[in-house]
Amino acid sequence: MENVAINCPLKPKDYGSDQEVKWCPGCGDYAVLNAVQRVLSEENVPKEKAVFISGIGCSSRFPYYIDTYGFHSIHGRPLAIATGTKIVNPELNVWVVSGDGDALAIGGNHFIHALRRNVNLNLLLFNNQIYGLTKGQYSPTTKQGQVTKSSPHGTIDIPFEPGKLVLGSEGKFYARVVDTDVKFMASVLLAANQHTGLSVVEVLQNCVIFNDKVHDLITNKAAKQDHQLLLEHGKPMLFGQDNQKGIRLNGLELEVVTLGQNGVTMDDILVHDAHTESAVLHNLLIDMKLPEFPIALGVIRDVKALAYDELLHAQIAEQQEHAAFNSLDELFASGNTFEVK
């Protein structure tokens, strides 16, 4: 999106709406709202050029809280709606707000298709591994065996790993963030916004009410350094206290190593390449699970490609250049006509 710089840039809080924010106190959703406001400010997006389109769910109330155009639509369909909006007006900065239920349960089909088409949208995927708004049923990302309102004896479903689904659907941009670090989230959202095509940002979000501490092993202060691998393109994959631990490739698998131990040096440590077409390492990074591995956070994949809306308008432009007709009148009068007198 190209934004015309205006004289007096808006501050993050200028993007806030006059509506009272109605999420539960302590809900992870607040962090995303803050991060988004920062990015809009940083990107200097005029309020009227930004559009937030959401489905139904707690997270989908987002559009009310931001003073841009907004559409709080129906359950599961925001990507389809946003596709229409973006095609009509590629000048708009269109953000889609959705939950793990909204995007991956009822909205799963639009998710995979918007990805393969690579429509130029930013998708904020609030993953609290639960249906929040309907009071706590398991979702397609709920861990197998978990007890919820609709699984009193534990779920038997194997959950999606959203990043893997993104890559399996030809997705070009996938990032993962936690709701406990607004600054990092904002930096990732910035990259998402600057990527052309569908940028999926999965937010590991805490639902204090129905799935409290679901991401606690990843986000809690004590374990954070050991359990989070913050990825940056071109940087080695280091983590842990004093960045002493790192990720090494061993055959076709990843492993955790400690610098200085068993002869491990910086040369052994993988350097993150978010821009490579190859999905192999991206998939392996997405798949890293505690306790063996830290959780990969940041922009995992960010590959250049033309966006659907660009291609669509290019095709129209091309047809207009080689138009068989110059006007509807010409079309209407073309071919076999006959006169009645």
Next chain:
Amino acid sequence: MENVAINCPLKPKDYGSDQEVKWCPGCGDYAVLNAVQRVLSEENVPKEKAVFISGIGCSSRFPYYIDTYGFHSIHGRPLAIATGTKIVNPELNVWVVSGDGDALAIGGNHFIHALRRNVNLNLLLFNNQIYGLTKGQYSPTTKQGQVTKSSPHGTIDIPFEPGKLVLGSEGKFYARVVDTDVKFMASVLLAANQHTGLSVVEVLQNCVIFNDKVHDLITNKAAKQDHQLLLEHGKPMLFGQDNQKGIRLNGLELEVVTLGQNGVTMDDILVHDAHTESAVLHNLLIDMKLPEFPIALGVIRDVKALAYDELLHAQIAEQQEHAAFNSLDELFASGNTFEVK
């Protein structure tokens, strides 16, 4: 599926129905019908235990042509319907018949969810890269740029690679076959049927009418040896005349090598492991494209896991063992009751 052996095993043609087969002469669908009949015979499946459930499309007419139970349902929904059927009666041998439109366009959501749940079904995915029944619009697998009835100026959509979508959805079984080799197809379908969980078999199928020769580069006799890599678990990945060519791993990428050239020996050639949990090589095999690579055919991934229907019935059984109530009467009379006299 356990089948009780009966005294007089049925021959493939015994599974044919009395209905006239209505596909176009030369359509690739016939091959699948033949292969399926062979497998049913080989597996000795009693006719009444087999169920074929399809959506809408040319391929979805399949159930009429086979003398088992059948359900020619609505567009895109056969996996959802079959999930219900299989849950109710896990004794049944349930096959789902679907096209690239039926399974991956309108039915995409059920596809990815049935995969992650791992319902014990066999999915025959007829991929002719076109909507046949509706006369030739592009589908989610149509190659980018192709001219079809609904894309007179070429499509702008990036297609799915079905196998990658399967793996991105936590799929445990994926195979790919061509419609020109019924024997090989039958061997793959046999493996699919013996796998517990959702087995996806993608058939590269020719539509003589609306997408003729779409797979010709892969299937035509002349090029076949060089363009097909027939995979077998535990066997080296060799192809070409006299099996002189093979696939070698180079870093995180595959490459084609020739035995005897540049010092390449059999030791360099990858040995196919369909049973490994790791999806890395499976994804790379799926992604091999002409002309650089041959097309991988056969069972690419076949990983053991519990099926959804098994888990569901196990959970019921467990609850019955530890039942809080022994009967509905007990339930109804439980808790706070009061008497009116």
Next chain:
Amino acid sequence: MESVVIEKAVIKFAGDSGDGMQLIGSLFTNTAVNRGNQIATFPDFPSEIRAPQGTVAGVSGFQIHFGSSGVHSPGDAPDVLVAMNPAALKANLSKLKSACTIIVDADTFGKRDLEKAGFDSNPLEGNELADYNLITAPITSMTKLSVAELGLDNKSAVRCKNMFTLGMVYWLFSNPLEPTIDFFNAKFSKKPELAKANINALQAGYNYALTIEAVTSSYTVLPASKKPGIYKNLTGNQATAWGLMAAAKKANRDLFLGTYPITPATDILHELTKHKWSGVKIFQAEDEIAGICSAIGASFAGDVAVTTTSGPGMALKTEAIGLAVMTELPLVIVNVQRGGPSTGLPTKTEQSDLNQALYGRNGECPLVVLAASTPGDCFQWAFEAVRIAIEHMTPVILLSESYLGNGAEPWQVKSIQDLPVIEAPVLNGDKDNWQPYEHATDKLIRKWVVPGMQGTQHRIGGLEKEEGSGAVSHDPENHQKMVNIRKEKVARVANYIPEQRYKGKDAKKLLVVGWGGQFGILLGAVSELQEEGKDIAFTNFNYIHPLPTNTAEVFSKFDRIVVCELNDGQFASYLTTNFPQFTFERYNKIKGQPFTISELKNRFNELLEK
């Protein structure tokens, strides 16, 4: 079935002496009075000046009974109990009627607290409260978070938790926040941060309840004259779940539920999934379409198949309902209606999905429509839906309502043995002469022959079928014939249901017509008028399509007919279509709220006087 409605509710606020229960009690009272309610309150404090914190003895309570009429006392058992700590719960547990709503502060149920209150184990975790509509909220911690920005000390922050709770209760009863906000702004005009803290907490509680779509069984339908027997309070959604289980038992088949969560239908799923011991198979699908499709697949395989939803989910199921009609398979589709259109008012009640149930499919696509009328009789109508679906080989839509699903009433405990057997039309005899789409001459049903049965392999599907063979047919005459059969099959269900009854045998002037869940309130209004000697009668429809065979006869006995419904006149229009010879006046309300007895009586009196 005879019952009256109490258009009023009893709330009990209970907490520790320091928890500020009296304050929120009187704030609630003020708001209620402001809204023109009748009220009666009963504050009860611990008798000791400083009772030991956290004990039953230290519990302070405030009970308020409020409503539009008939409030003569502070009420008996509360409909909503607020328990700020375990002791408050303990103190009130014995007085509760089941299915009432309990709001507890989850943050106060630590081990020490439980001990002080005299609990052996945590009642929030066991089965003890299973009969209640329990809303467990981390009130203390959320209150703290809601005032965090103000930088209060911990104690002052925690003190606002009563306001958080009051906010939740306001949401439950659709109370406005403004009077209370005004109160604080006035009271703390000098200490705006205190005003702000209280208001923040109040709003946070309200929003929290809204966010989680909290609902209460606040409208209680009490039986006026109950038959002797054992009773138990049930919500409508529970009763629906139980009715389905009972019906499957009597059909001697397993129950299958394929569904996707949606307010206010989800509790049917929550209830059924607890009872896997009974063999029920639950499939929480990826969306509503997969929900119903899995149920169709289950029906094909021989289970009693059910799908549950609410309006917007219903919209997504209509294509598949057509498939069920075409394949002539038994299927029960439960729609617990809420306020529409679109996402509408998800937590409010309405009867506006009737048209969708009757007409919302492509093609000529007839099926049976039933409606439940009280929380308790959801049991009976769920049972009847299964009976008709199976015995008539047809999809049946059962319309419930938010008002019923979340409402509760005493339900006379049924014994399975006393319920009628449901006879599935199986193929018992001659397989050779059987055909998959051959229709029995009486009910016009085909046989339910399921995969696994030897020698009867066949294919069903959504394309038009040749009568008899079931082969795909494009024949014009066959299509007409099949359209007629599907229509007539449903029409003939009328021959297997009871006649329509009405209350007021001697009346001639005005017939009040209702359908579904406004039954109790309508009956209440008409009964009161009858007691006043008015020439008025009442009939309520549960069989919506087809209608009972004597329907016209009932209508013909009255000078005027008024159809009362929570929509824009959908049932009235349907009746007009069927019986253009009668004039159906309309009394409609589309406010997300049930009727009130007083507004009904006013209207009926007007009509009686005309």
Next chain:
Amino acid sequence: MESVVIEKAVIKFAGDSGDGMQLIGSLFTNTAVNRGNQIATFPDFPSEIRAPQGTVAGVSGFQIHFGSSGVHSPGDAPDVLVAMNPAALKANLSKLKSACTIIVDADTFGKRDLEKAGFDSNPLEGNELADYNLITAPITSMTKLSVAELGLDNKSAVRCKNMFTLGMVYWLFSNPLEPTIDFFNAKFSKKPELAKANINALQAGYNYALTIEAVTSSYTVLPASKKPGIYKNLTGNQATAWGLMAAAKKANRDLFLGTYPITPATDILHELTKHKWSGVKIFQAEDEIAGICSAIGASFAGDVAVTTTSGPGMALKTEAIGLAVMTELPLVIVNVQRGGPSTGLPTKTEQSDLNQALYGRNGECPLVVLAASTPGDCFQWAFEAVRIAIEHMTPVILLSESYLGNGAEPWQVKSIQDLPVIEAPVLNGDKDNWQPYEHATDKLIRKWVVPGMQGTQHRIGGLEKEEGSGAVSHDPENHQKMVNIRKEKVARVANYIPEQRYKGKDAKKLLVVGWGGQFGILLGAVSELQEEGKDIAFTNFNYIHPLPTNTAEVFSKFDRIVVCELNDGQFASYLTTNFPQFTFERYNKIKGQPFTISELKNRFNELLEK
């Protein structure tokens, strides 16, 4: 608009002298006679005994005109041309009316063949045949495959290709295969392999046409008295596409189509996607839900948004239609109806989705419903649908029919300049006092303010909205108010449409009522009776909801009213609901076929005599 219907068709079989055209011509004739059709045939052979193969001179033709009545000659231009080779196409090309159906054997269009026939380039590849309904089938190769099992020599195998072609034509006209099969079995009783070969090919051709859901514009509606002007034959689906483009132009906005293919609506997509030069944005979605949702997103962004489908696809769109109603956005939803329910009869015509259009949504969810009545006037009704959608800020359902979509008629070429301007309700003035859900007092519409406009950021959505501000509102009074506004807004459209007209000003006895696409046939039947001096009149509805304001007045002029429709009486029921004071008799047909003039006349005569 005045037109009559020819319930008959002209087929021309053309091929090389050796292609067996005379045989299939007479076989078709026999079958037609068997079915009780009137026929007239015209075989024309090349005059030379052995004309050069593959040349125009060598073409042998057989034309047959058949129908239920009024067949007096072999007909003029064919409705269906079968061209077995390029020469046969060349020979007939000049005589064709546009939009007729052409079946060609793609296997015979090699370079040599084209040269022999005198074509410079392959007509199947260029734009030359764009005006026709071209069915290109690899007839020769498929014929060979169909008889492969019999082991015939190549020549004998290829010779069966006329039978393959005949099979395709039989499918197009729903002819039974049996008479022809019997013929061959009798003829070749001694050579069963030859009988088998011909029958195999015949069946294969039939199945092929069925498989690809081949349809033809076989029912041709001819204008009886045309206004002077330039005409062009158009199919209904083409006319719909063009009407949409014209309307977008006159609204000065781009056109957006979000759709998913489905018979018989797909041709609208096929047509529009050719015209990207006009700026139309086409989104072929993953399913019907994404189709309509993308259109809603497009409307939100300010385009003229359209989605197209048929019955089962319509079912999937109903949830999203509710969203369009709630957000008060313009949207056109085209349903080209086919035989239902469920997948039903995808290639056959029916009018049975009316109920779905009127009522098929959750909640009180009113919108505008229009219906086109001839292939050509699909243009006008598509235009009108856009006009109403935009000027009244509402979704509009436009009902077309398979019979219209695939049918063709001369359409008077319109010039854009002569079409009315469509005025979008944009915000031109004071942004400060504007509110997103503020409703103008006349039409009760809100303004169409699209993203990108500075200072008017706002949010829309599916939850109930506060009138004015558009904030989410649970307020009971507001809900009632908004329900009323949405209803009244649609009702007021009646003030902006013409009055209902009827034909037969002097008649008193019988009014024939139709709606949508049976217009031509009904008019034909009534006109004939009027010419016979019968006391009969006719009116056809295009504005279905709301109805024209003078509707009751028209009805009141007649003793009897009969509503004729291709369903089980859906429009009649709707009229009864609206006008219970009138008795609507019904004449319904649900056979996947249009009415015939003779059956209508019989019925009307009966009614006139009663």
